[in-house]
Amino acid sequence: MGWIQDIRLGRQVMRNAQAMMDTRGPTIENPGIPLSTQNILEYFGWSDTDTNISIDKALEVPAVWAAVTFISSAMASLPLDVFERQEDGSKKKVDSLLEALLHDAPNPNWTKFDWIKYTQTNALTGGRGLTFIERNQGEVVGLWPLDPERTTLKEIADERGPRRVYIYRQGDKPSIEYDGRDVLDIKFMLHRDGISAVSPVRKLKRTLSLSIKLEEYALRYFANGGVPPLQMTGPINTPGAISRASDDMSKAVMRANKKNENVIAMPTGHELKQVGYNPQESQLVDARRYQLEETGRIYQISPIFLQDLTKGTFANTEQQDLHVIKHTLTQWITQWEQQLNLKLFGQTDRSTFVKFNLSAMERGDFKTRMEGLARMIQNALLTPNEGRGLEDLPEKEGGDQLVIQQNMTGLGGVPNGTTESE
Numbered sequence: 301m302g303w304i305q306d307i308r309l310g311r312q313v314m315r316n317a318q319a320m321m322d323t324r325g326p327t328i329e330n331p332g333i334p335l336s337t338q339n340i341l342e343y344f345g346w347s348d349t350d351t352n353i354s355i356d357k358a359l360e361v362p363a364v365w366a367a368v369t370f371i372s373s374a375m376a377s378l379p380l381d382v383f384e385r386q387e388d389g390s391k392k393k394v395d396s397l398l399e400a401l402l403h404d405a406p407n408p409n410w411t412k413f414d415w416i417k418y419t420q421t422n423a424l425t426g427g428r429g430l431t432f433i434e435r436n437q438g439e440v441v442g443l444w445p446l447d448p449e450r451t452t453l454k455e456i457a458d459e460r461g462p463r464r465v466y467i468y469r470q471g472d473k474p475s476i477e478y479d480g481r482d483v484l485d486i487k488f489m490l491h492r493d494g495i496s497a498v499s500p501v502r503k504l505k506r507t508l509s510l511s512i513k514l515e516e517y518a519l520r521y522f523a524n525g526g527v528p529p530l531q532m533t534g535p536i537n538t539p540g541a542i543s544r545a546s547d548d549m550s551k552a553v554m555r556a557n558k559k560n561e562n563v564i565a566m567p568t569g570h571e572l573k574q575v576g577y578n579p580q581e582s583q584l585v586d587a588r589r590y591q592l593e594e595t596g597r598i599y600q601i602s603p604i605f606l607q608d609l610t611k612g613t614f615a616n617t618e619q620q621d622l623h624v625i626k627h628t629l630t631q632w633i634t635q636w637e638q639q640l641n642l643k644l645f646g647q648t649d650r651s652t653f654v655k656f657n658l659s660a661m662e663r664g665d666f667k668t669r670m671e672g673l674a675r676m677i678q679n680a681l682l683t684p685n686e687g688r689g690l691e692d693l694p695e696k697e698g699g700d701q702l703v704i705q706q707n708m709t710g711l712g713g714v715p716n717g718t719t720e721s722e
Contacts, residue, residue, distance in 0.1 A: 352505070353501060353502070353505040353508050353509055353512070354501075355425045355426055355499075355501050357512065358425065358501040358508050359425070360512065361508055361511045361512060361515070361595065362606075363511065363591065363592040363595035363596070363606050364501075364508065364511075364595055366605070366606045366607060367424075367595055367596065367598070367599040367601055367605070367606060368421055368424045368425060368599070370601065370605050370606075371420065371424060371599060371601070371628065371629070371632065372416075372417045372420035372421045372424060373417060374629055375416055375417070375420045375629065375632055375633070375636070376412070376413040376414075376415075376416040376417040376420065377413070378633070378656045378657060378658065379403065379656070379657040380402045380403055380412065380416075380654060380655075380656055380657075381393055381399065381402070381403060381654070381655060381656075381657060382394040382396065382398055382399045382402060382652065382653075382654055383652070383653055383654075383655060384651060384652050385650065385651050385652075385653070394652065397439070397440070397441065398440050398644070401440065401441075401442065401443055402443075402640075402654060406431075406442065406443030406444070407434075407442045407443060407444055410443075410444075410445065415431070415443065415445055416636075418445050419431055419445055419484075419486055420486065420632070422447075422448050422486075423486045423487060423488050424488060424500065424599065425499070425500070425501050426448050426449065426497075426499050426501070427448075427487065427488040427489065427497035427498050427499035427500065427502075428448045428485065428486070428487050428488070428497035429445075429448065429484075429485075429486040429487075430445070430446040430447075430448055430451055430466065430483055430484065430485060430486075431443050431444065431445050431446060431483065431484040432444045432445075432446055432466075432468075432478055432482060432483055433482045433483065433484065433643055433644065435482065440644060443484075446466070446468055446483070448497075450468060450469045450470075451466055451467065451468050451469070452466070452467045452469075453465070453466055453467075453495055453496075454467065455495060463479075463480065464479075464480030464495075465477050465478070465479065465480060466478040466479075466480065466483045481643060482643070483643070484639050484640065484643055485639065486632075486635060486636060486639060487635075488500055500598050500599070504598055507591070507594050507595075507598070508595075510591060511588070511591040511594075511595070514588050514591060515588070533571050589608065589610070592606055592608055593608075599628075600627065600628050601624055601628050602623065602624065605624060625658070633656050633658070636656070637653075637654055637655060637656060640654040641653050641654055659690065673687045673690065673691070677703065678703070678704065678705055679704065680702040680703065680704045683699060683700050683701060683702055683703075684696065684699035684700075684703065685699035685700050
């Protein structure tokens with residue numbers, strides 16, 4: 301009967317071997333086994349979680365970095381002054397503590413440039429930039445930037461109507477509640493609820509994710525010596541063999557690149573086939589340039605401000621320079637001024653107001669600035685001393701009187717269309 305036991309044992313060995321092949325073999329019928337040793341999306345550098353773009357990750361995109369830096373730096377470079385309205389309708393610059401806070405330093409730790417750039421950057425990335433207004437018996441004595449990621453906005457109903465409260469979390473310390481009237485709130489865009497801010501980074505995460513993946517693919521391509529993804533075929537039957545063959549071939553390709561070798565030895569019956577495309581065939585350069593234009597659309601700025609001059613000429617570059625001031629910066633300037641005037645002086649006070657000095661935009665264009673000042677003085681729009689003041693020059697005696705060109709005469713000075721000689 302021993303031979304019967306040997307047969308049974310042999311059959312059991314065969315069944316065990318077949319079971320192992322069924323569970324380990326890379327067959328289509330077994331859904332638990334992938335067709336390759338790696339997820340094909342991960343092989344090409346893509347995963348389902350890659351669309352969860354953080355602000356720090358978005359700033360790794362050069363076009364986003366350029367757009368955010370350009371707008372925030374331009375806003376921070378503009379002088380911010382306080383004025384009082386005079387009885388004759390003119391305005392007079394105010395020399396006060398508030399003027400010093402807005403023009404130079406909002407608090408002992410921040411300069412005016414750093415404060416506005418920080419707040420504007422938060423608005424351009426996370427969708428909201430916040431600043432707490434510190435008051436002492438009603439007088440503004442400091443402006444303190446807040447981290448929007450640690451701040452929650454709530455709307456509370458009371459007898460006077462809806463009231464907004466900003467709750468600022470301090471880690472282990474108790475949270476602080478700030479009244480909405482004491483918080484400057486610069487927003488990229490609001491949701492329909494009128495409270496939540498829209499983050500361009502999170503709202504347009506797919507566009508930014510594509511930019512990141514294009515850059516990563518180009519990095520892997522050139523790091524691999526310009527070799528596109530390859531597929532190796534041959535008599536390989538087990539996942540372990542597939543994995544070892546893939547690792548060995550990858551090392552062989554990298555070794556050949558380092559030694560500038562053009563030939564790679566292949567085992568008999570095996571073949572390498574190109575799976576991906578090289579940058580030229582996949583139009584990688586054009587795709588990356590298009591993503592740069594997409595970033596420009598997000599922030600409403602022309603490609604030249606993202607350092608792309610492929611279509612820039614002397615004429616259209618100058619016009620785009622005017623366009624960015626009229627249509628991009630103006631909307632941010634208006635929001636800043638209205639927020640400052642509302643939160644600093646209240647809803648009804650119009651005697652004092654804050655205004656950005658847009659003439660600073662022409663600081664680098666000496667010829668245009670001088671021609672503009674000369675025309676305003678010659679046409680009695682500015683006194684000579686007012687024009688000198690705009691250039692930080694000292695006043696001169698007799699320079700407080702409006703002047704006009706001597707050969708110009710009012711329309712009523714010459715009757716019946718005749719000249720004075722007649």
